Amino acid sequence: xxxxxxxxxxxxRVHVRVVSPSLYRSHGSVTNVSIRRSVSGISMEKNxxxxxxxxxxxxxxxxxxxxxxxxxxxxxxALRIKEWEIGMYQEEIASSQGIKIRRRKPRKAPSGYVGxxxxxxxxxxxxxxxxxxxxEIIWYKDEEVxxxxxxxxxxxxxxxxxxxxxxxxxxxxxxxxxxxxRLPGLIAEVKKASPSRGILRENFDPVEIAQAxxxxxxxCLSVLTDEKFFKGGFENLEAIRTAGVKCxxxxxxxxxxxxxxxxxxxxxxxxxxxxxxxxxDLEITYMLKLCNRLGLAALVEVxxxxxxxxxxxxxxxxxxxxxxxxxxxxxxxxxxxxxxxxGEHGRVIRERDMIVVGESGLFTPEDxxxxxxxxxxxxxxxxxxxxxxxxxxxIAGLFGRDISR
Numbered sequence: 001x002x003x004x005x006x007x008x009x010x011x012x013r014v015h016v017r018v019v020s021p022s023l024y025r026s027h028g029s030v031t032n033v034s035i036r037r038s039v040s041g042i043s044m045e046k047n048x049x050x051x052x053x054x055x056x057x058x059x060x061x062x063x064x065x066x067x068x069x070x071x072x073x074x075x076x077x078a079l080r081i082k083e084w085e086i087g088m089y090q091e092e093i094a095s096s097q098g099i100k101i102r103r104r105k106p107r108k109a110p111s112g113y114v115g116x117x118x119x120x121x122x123x124x125x126x127x128x129x130x131x132x133x134x135x136e137i138i139w140y141k142d143e144e145v146x147x148x149x150x151x152x153x154x155x156x157x158x159x160x161x162x163x164x165x166x167x168x169x170x171x172x173x174x175x176x177x178x179x180x181x182r183l184p185g186l187i188a189e190v191k192k193a194s195p196s197r198g199i200l201r202e203n204f205d206p207v208e209i210a211q212a213x214x215x216x217x218x219x220c221l222s223v224l225t226d227e228k229f230f231k232g233g234f235e236n237l238e239a240i241r242t243a244g245v246k247c248x249x250x251x252x253x254x255x256x257x258x259x260x261x262x263x264x265x266x267x268x269x270x271x272x273x274x275x276x277x278x279x280x281d282l283e284i285t286y287m288l289k290l291c292n293r294l295g296l297a298a299l300v301e302v303x304x305x306x307x308x309x310x311x312x313x314x315x316x317x318x319x320x321x322x323x324x325x326x327x328x329x330x331x332x333x334x335x336x337x338x339x340x341x342x343g344e345h346g347r348v349i350r351e352r353d354m355i356v357v358g359e360s361g362l363f364t365p366e367d368x369x370x371x372x373x374x375x376x377x378x379x380x381x382x383x384x385x386x387x388x389x390x391x392x393x394x395i396a397g398l399f400g401r402d403i404s405r
Contacts (some may be wrong), residue, residue, distance in 0.1 A: 080110040088117045094280050098306045101135050101278050103256065104142050133195050134327040137229050137254055138278055144228075145257045152263070160266035161294075165241065170220055170248040170271040170297035171318050174355055174378045177219035181403050184372050186395065187250060187357065188213035189222040189382030190240065193231040196330040201386050206236040207243045209391060214247050216392035217403035220271075222250040222380055225264070234267045241268030250299060250380075254278065261290055271297035271319075276307040277327060281314055288316045299357060303327060308340045312348050318355060321380065325360035332361035338374040346375055365400030 084107060091102065105128050109117070130136035177185030190213070192204045201209075210221055223240060224232030237251055250271040251264035256278065264272050272291060274284055284300060291298045301321040302308045311320055324336045337358050341349065349356060355378055358371035363384040371379065381398060388394030396402045 077110060077112060081113050081115075084110055084113070085115055085117065093282075097280055097310060099277065099280065100131075101138055102131075103138060103278070105139055132327070133229075133330060134277065137195075137226070138256060140228060141226075141254045141256050145259055148263065149259055154259075154262075157259075157262050157266055161262065164266050164268055167265075167270045167295040168246075168248040170250065171355060173219045173248050174319075174357075177217075177403075178377045181217075181399075183399055183403060184358065184368060184376055185219035185378040186217065186399075186403070187220045187222050187378060187380040188216070188218035188385060188391070188395065189224065189252065189380060190236065191222075191224045191230060191232065191252075191382040191386055193229075194383070195229050197383060199231070200383055204231075207239050207245075209386060210240045210245045210247070211243070212391040213385070213395070214245055215404060216385075216395035217405075218247055218395065219378070220248045220250060221245065222252045222273075222382070223269075225251055225253045225267075234263065237264070237269060238267045248297075250297075255287070258287060258290055261287060261294065261296070265294045265296060269296065271299060273299050273301060273321075275301045276311055277301075277303055281310055284311075285314055285316075288314070292316065301359070302340070303336075305340060305345070308345050312345060319357060319378075320349070320354055321357040321359050322376070323359045334358075334361040334367060334370060337371045337376060341375040349375065363398070365398065368399055 087104075087107075094101075094103070130139055174185035174187070190206050190209050192201055193199045206223070210223075213221055221240065223237045224230040225234045225237055227233050232252075234251075237249060241249060248270035249268060250273065251267070251269035252273055253260055253264065255261065255272060255274055261272055272287075274287055276284065279287070288298050288300075297319060298317070299319045299321045300311050300314075300317050301323050302311050303323050303326070308320070308322075311317055322337045322340050324334045325332045337356075341356065356376045357378040357380050358374075358376040359380045362368060362371065362379055362381050368379060384398055385391050385394035388397075392404070395404075
């Protein structure tokens with residue numbers, strides 16, 4: 001699916017066509033609305049530009065921004081209105097897919113706006129405060145990625161990717177570990193802190209911890225790269241890869257832009273995390289194709305039945321992570337794994353031979369047995385082992401036996 005933006009000579013029009021189900025809320029009621037709209041009326045000095053991106057709406061937004069230098073005065077305000085409205089359409093598409101996380105701080109409509117979002121503006125709370133921890137992280141991440149793009153031109157990133165070591169088989173490592181131990185393959189997480197638990201390990205040496213995990217039988221490693229909320233960093237990922245750790249590495253990042261996937265590849269990642277609570281189906285589809293092109297695996301994380309249904313409707317997914325943590329409240333319930341793998345979802349996963357990764361709330365051999373019985377073939381564990389003085393012993397305690405041999 002492509003975004004198509006036509007920018008023509010002065011006096012002509014720019015047309016943006018968006019088809020999306022829209023939820024308008026007014027005075028407590030909800031009405032389903034489908035919008036098919038042509039936005040026009042901006043004079044440009046460009047010829048024609050075709051933009052293909054991971055989201056047609058993002059592509060249209062970026063295309064409009066590129067043309068802004070050619071517009072001033074009255075037309076410049078019209079451009080701001082179109083840009084703002086395209087962003088609103090993007091939110092509507094996300095809302096139609098059950099995504100509750102707003103991708104960026106709400107912005108009031110530019111002066112002079114008249115359009116289909118007036119009803120929403122009158123009937124909805126447009127609070128500029130994040131509604132939960134995940135939304136706060138995503139808003140900050142959006143700003144952080146913008147700064148990363150300014151500091152690292154894509155041409156520089158391309159050179160770094162050319163010099164990066166070859167990717168390792170993340171999915172294959174999990175399958176091999178499960179076949180060898182008859183237990184879920186372990187993705188051990190290198191994590192210093194979390195928003196809900198604070199600092200997990202004061203004496204934090206990412207390379208030392210990664211090596212201990214590998215010696216303890218971990219099939220793969222997950223490395224937190226978020227700095228503000230998890231005290232991680234891409235330098236930890238790079239250091240672990242450079243140190244010669246053989247386990248494939250998952251870049252544990254809150255991905256909101258393809259740039260982060262390229263950046264992860266340049267720093268030595270073998271896999272990336274894609275969170276369905278944040279990304280639309282179209283974004284996940286595009287990012288999966290990008291990962292495939294770069295030789296990366298993608299762990300698509302879901303939290304509820306609707307997100308699981310969305311994931312199973314997207315082609316190319318091999319790894320599905322079920323997070324037992326409510327990312328809004330950070331409460332944990334491992335029975336969530338069993339619930340999401342019952343019935344039709346479980347049948348489809350088995351037919352496609354997909355690997356399900358159990359995430360969060362796993363501390364004992366009984367927890368591991370519970371999620372394994374539910375259908376998982378891998379687990380992602382951080383807190384219960386990173387806090388141990390000897391992570392290798394922590395892994396043995398988690399599984400009830402030594403899995404390093």
